[in-house]
Amino acid sequence: MMEEKKNPTADHSRRNFIKTTALAAAGFMIVPRHVLGGKGFLAPSDRLMVAGVGVGGKGQSNLSNIYKGGKADIAFLCDVDDRRAANSVKNFPAAKYYKDYRQMLDKEAKHIDGVVVSTPDHNHAMIAMAAMQLGKHVYVEKPLTHDIFEARKLTEAAGRYQVVTQMGNQGSSGDGVRQLQDWCDAGLIGKVHTVYCWTDRPSWPQGILWPSATGVVPPELDWDLWLGSAPYKPFIDKLVPFNWRGWWDYGTGAIGDMGCHLVEPPFRILGLDTPIDVQCSVGSIYVDEFKRGYFPDSCPPSSHVIMTFKKTKKTKGDLQIHWMDGGIKPARPEELAANEPFGTNGVLFEGTRGKMMCDVYGANPRLLPLSRNNEVHIKPRAERVTGGVDGHYWDWAEACIAGYGKKQLSSPFEIAGPLTETLLIANLAIRGTDVQVPRSTGNGFDYPGRDIKLIWDKENLRVTNFDEVNQFVKREYRKGWSLGV
Structure with missing residues (x-):
């Protein structure tokens, strides 16, 4: 050491x-x-x-x-x-x-x-x-x-x-997600059937080859400790402190970065568990006019993932959440006027009686059309966190002092764990698009993961109909590093 x-x-x-x-x-x-x-x-x-x-x-x-x-x-x-x-x-x-x-x-x-x-x-x-x-x-x-x-x-x-x-x-822990919860619980948008979450991330390089040129490790950085559990690779310039997010060995892409801020409101408000199936399409980088690039080390430049969740008391049947990144956005709601902002990062809930939306972190909650926000007044019922977003940090310290089980927090692992699993299941679909299978006849490869829906087995932590992606459920740590279980 x-x-x-x-x-x-x-x-x-x-x-x-x-x-x-x-x-x-x-x-x-x-x-x-x-x-x-x-x-x-x-x-x-x-x-x-x-x-x-x-x-x-x-x-x-x-x-x-x-x-x-x-x-x-x-x-x-x-x-x-x-x-x-x-x-x-x-x-x-x-x-x-x-x-x-x-x-x-x-x-x-x-x-x-x-x-x-x-x-x-x-x-x-x-x-x-x-x-x-x-x-x-x-x-x-x-x-x-x-x-x-x-x-x-x-x-x-x-x-x-x-x-x-x-x-x-x-x-x-913010007031925004609790305002959305109050509106949903009051039945203002009815039973929710579809949710859209979108972001302009990534703001770092993705859809690229691992650089062939190695860099010089800065004297202040211990590169071996930084790699930790990840496979050993030579240091490359501009990977730290931020661009690691676009590489599968270290990061989890745009949905890993922003999904916990954007998928969290519907996950919490609608009482969701991990998805039962997931499918996706990804943006392509072409190496020439006819051939799509193959970059298995790097997350794609953009993706559209559709996750299906079992019906809850607040949904109309099974629910679909659409995740969109790389600047992809859903169709503009017809209730939104032409010059009313739609946002570069946001969440849109579509229900049987109406729609509501918010920005990242659940901020700026609003009913659609926007005129409804001046007309509708309901009593707040969802318990607010003192300090709002700042209270997220303060609550943790207070709960630690009080002791286990004495104080309710907004994102304990019993909630954060299934939410994180959900986002990483989406990443299975994204990573599956680059799984190569040799063709049975002739040269080259096929990419069967680009055209299927992955069926998720929650209890056994595996995809049941495309075994090739199960290698990403649990990775092998580099020698000398362990999860300790």
Whole structure:
């Protein structure tokens, strides 16, 4: 394992604290801000000691938002890239810094209450599982996992280890999705039969070959630790910190990135479970006038996935959700005037009595036609989260302090797990379009996954009618890395 990197600023801060308070200790001491803050701060036993793994970008904002709730101290920081960690190290100078999460958990477990995981998708599950097995509460960025198998195992582990869990789809705590729920529960749009979810993502390269030219690993980055569970490949330029999303070894494409924000409202409001079947078409990149490109390492540039769900109390028969990315959008609702915005990211519910829609995160909910929003007034019934989207972070910290089962959260793994499974089942259909089968006669390959509907067996975690895609349900980890189950 890597040796921990010392943070001079943090060391200086700790020495000053020990000197001014005369509280020397034999081991490492956390210095929560309430000790110096006086009246109005929580007792040490009522504060959550948090460790962040992946602390740049979204990880930085996750930690900052949790800290702003006033009930957590950021005690440890862990990142494989010192450049990405720099702002969090500056913002939380008392936090001890590591590069390898395994070393951090080995050495500091007794000082940690909760772990926030904000790494690339392919390393979410093994970090979260390692923390839960130590009895630590976890907040995991979306999508919960890279693989369907991982999502199922994390969901089971949350109950087995009785830890508080939350996925980072913060819109699930917003007022918007609850307004939509109130309208649906009041019967304003009747029974829902079709939902459309769309996004302008990807905003990173997809539908491309893996570059042949290797890059130079920056000295601040531990490339082997960044790869983690993924197969070893030489470092390439521009993969980090963001373009990994378009490669199947690390990311989950546009639906993995945005699906937890866009599919979540209908999933929650309509009481859905994982889909019973899924089919798709994808955008093509042509290498010449007649031949479609074959890029199995990379997600396609665009896709349209149709997921079918079993009937619930709020749907008219089985429900279809259409997922569209790469700028593809559904037909404009006839109730929407010509110049009224439709949005580049959104959700449209179509029911037997009307329609409603929202933007990403469930924000800006509205009935169609828009004039209905001035005419319809119903009493709010769905319980709101204090602080709305910000409360998504604060609620997790409060629930951790209260203890397992004491406080309801918006996206615990019992909800986030099946939602993530749903999105990854959609990815089976997308990945299936690039499955090659040698032709029985002549040269070349056929692509049978491009023209079929995949039937999903939830209990056995497999597609029953196209076995070639089941290899993507559970991937093999690189030697030396394990999910621990």
